Amino acid sequence: MAKITAGVGTSHVPLLGRIIDINQSKTDDWKPIFSGYDFTREWIKNEKPDVVVLVYNDHANAFDMTMIPTFAIGCAESYAPADEGYGARPVPVVQGDQDLSWHIAQSVIQQGFDLTIINQMEVDHGLTVPLSMMFDQPEAWPCKVVPIMVNTVVYPAPSGERCVALGKAIRNAIASYDKDINVQVWGTGGMSHQLLGARAGIINRDWDTAFLDKLSNDYEELAKIPQTEYIRETGTEGSETVMWLIMRGALGENVKEIHRHYHVPISNTALGHIVLSAED
Ligand code: DHB
Ligand code: FE
Numbered sequence: 001m002a003k004i005t006a007g008v009g010t011s012h013v014p015l016l017g018r019i020i021d022i023n024q025s026k027t028d029d030w031k032p033i034f035s036g037y038d039f040t041r042e043w044i045k046n047e048k049p050d051v052v053v054l055v056y057n058d059h060a061n062a063f064d065m066t067m068i069p070t071f072a073i074g075c076a077e078s079y080a081p082a083d084e085g086y087g088a089r090p091v092p093v094v095q096g097d098q099d100l101s102w103h104i105a106q107s108v109i110q111q112g113f114d115l116t117i118i119n120q121m122e123v124d125h126g127l128t129v130p131l132s133m134m135f136d137q138p139e140a141w142p143c144k145v146v147p148i149m150v151n152t153v154v155y156p157a158p159s160g161e162r163c164v165a166l167g168k169a170i171r172n173a174i175a176s177y178d179k180d181i182n183v184q185v186w187g188t189g190g191m192s193h194q195l196l197g198a199r200a201g202i203i204n205r206d207w208d209t210a211f212l213d214k215l216s217n218d219y220e221e222l223a224k225i226p227q228t229e230y231i232r233e234t235g236t237e238g239s240e241t242v243m244w245l246i247m248r249g250a251l252g253e254n255v256k257e258i259h260r261h262y263h264v265p266i267s268n269t270a271l272g273h274i275v276l277s278a279e280d
Contacts, residue, residue, distance in 0.1 A: 002100075002177040006047060007247040007255070008040065008186040009215070009274040010133055012056065014084070014125035015267045020132045021090055033271060036261030037133050040275055043259070044134055050181040051097050051144045053104070053170060055246045056126035056188045057152040059084075062118075068154050069116035071166060073108075074123075074147035075101040082122035091128050091137075097144040100177060104146060107173035113166055123147060130188045133273075143184075152189065152240045155231075160223040160245050167249020174250075187247030189240025191262075192233070193269035202235040203270045208262065211241060212274055216257050219248045237268075244274075252280035 016033065019025050025034045061082040063069070079094040105117055131141055148170070151157060158166075167185070174183050191208040194200050214222050223245055230239040248255075259275040 002174045002179055002181045002183055004171060004174050004183045004185055004250055004278050005049070006184050006278055007251045007276045008134070008184060009244045009247060009272065010130050010186065010188055011190055011269055011271040011273065012126045012129040012188045013267050013269050013271060014129060017089055017125050017129040017132050020137060033263050033266055036263060036273055039259045040134055040273070041136065043275065047184070048182065049143045049184040051100055051146060051183050053146045053148060053183060053185045053250070054127055054130065054188070055148045055150060055186060055243045056130070057150050057240055057243065059124050059126060059153060061124040062121045065154070068151050069149065070151050070158050071113060072116035072118050072149040073101055073105050074118050074121050074149065075105060076119055076121060079121055079123045079127070079145070079147060081128050082124040084124055089125070089128055091132060092140045094123055094127065094131070094141060094145045097146055099179075101146050103177050104170060104173045107176060108166070108169045111169040111172060113169050118149070121147070126188060130186055148246065150243050150246070152242065155227070157227050157239045157242060159227065160225050160242050163242050163245040164219065164223040164249035167246040170246070171250045171252060185247045185250040187244035189243050190234070190238060191241050191270045191272040192235055192238040193267070194235025195237055195268050197236065199235055201268050203264055204234050204238075205262070205264060205270065207233045208270050208272055212260060212262070212272060215244065215248055215274060216255050216276060219245060248276070251276055251278045254279040
């Protein structure tokens with residue numbers, strides 16, 4: 001049967017994708033940020049996930065104000081990088097896993113989550129930057145990806161409780177998939193940041209640190225945090241961090257934190273990164 005073996009949380013700062021694309025990520029200037037991913041890059045070479053269920057938000061690239069699904073699942077054969085206004089990133093096309101996507105869609109929808117099914121979609125930095133942070137610049141991405149797209153751009157984003165519950169439903173779905181594959185779940189976005197408006201630049205290290213501290217064993221408490229608190233404490237785009245709770249919900253009760261990295265600032269953002277192994 002398929003098994004979820006680990007979860008990864010990571011910010012998806014577009015500038016970092018750009019720095020990798022222009023071959024600057026190994027310079028001394030960028031070391032304090034990228035060296036925090038050295039552990040994960042080595043670890044994932046051994047883990048070799050067959051599929052990553054990659055939870056991210058689109059940033060008005062694949063979707064605009066005419067259509068705002070709260071939770072959606074990609075069921076396409078592949079996903080091209082989106083042109084975000086400065087051309088598409090020069091990264092490989094993301095290969096999907098249609099069998100697994102449709103299995104998750106069926107299972108999760110029948111557990112009560114009415115996911116929007118997307119059969120054609122371009123993917124922006126929310127999805128491609130985490131792949132670059134983990135895998136650098138390969139000819140082809142070394143795993144398939146099932147995109148789970150969450151609206152965090154237009155208020156209201158979903159609640160933490162709903163995100164944990166979706167993660168649990170994804171866990172059930174994968175446990176009932178009869179192919180023997182190694183699945184990871186990644187939650188992306190955050191941590192504290194606001195890009196525009198009067199509070200642009202707000203960073204809240206204490207709040208972010210408490211979130212990372214509670215993610216392993218007190219995630220049900222994190223689930224009670226209302227969206228208004230994410231926005232008040234961590235800025236409008238800090239609400240992206242709620243997506244990490246989908247990853248956490250998918251990992252089962254017992255996890256082990258095996259790596260953490262936190263860096264302030266990069267762009268308007270506090271960068272957070274965590275690796276949790278699933279111990280159940
Ligand atoms: C930026 C954009 C993002 O989507 C994000 O999550 C963090 C930073 C930016 O434009 O700098
Ligand atoms: Fe973002």
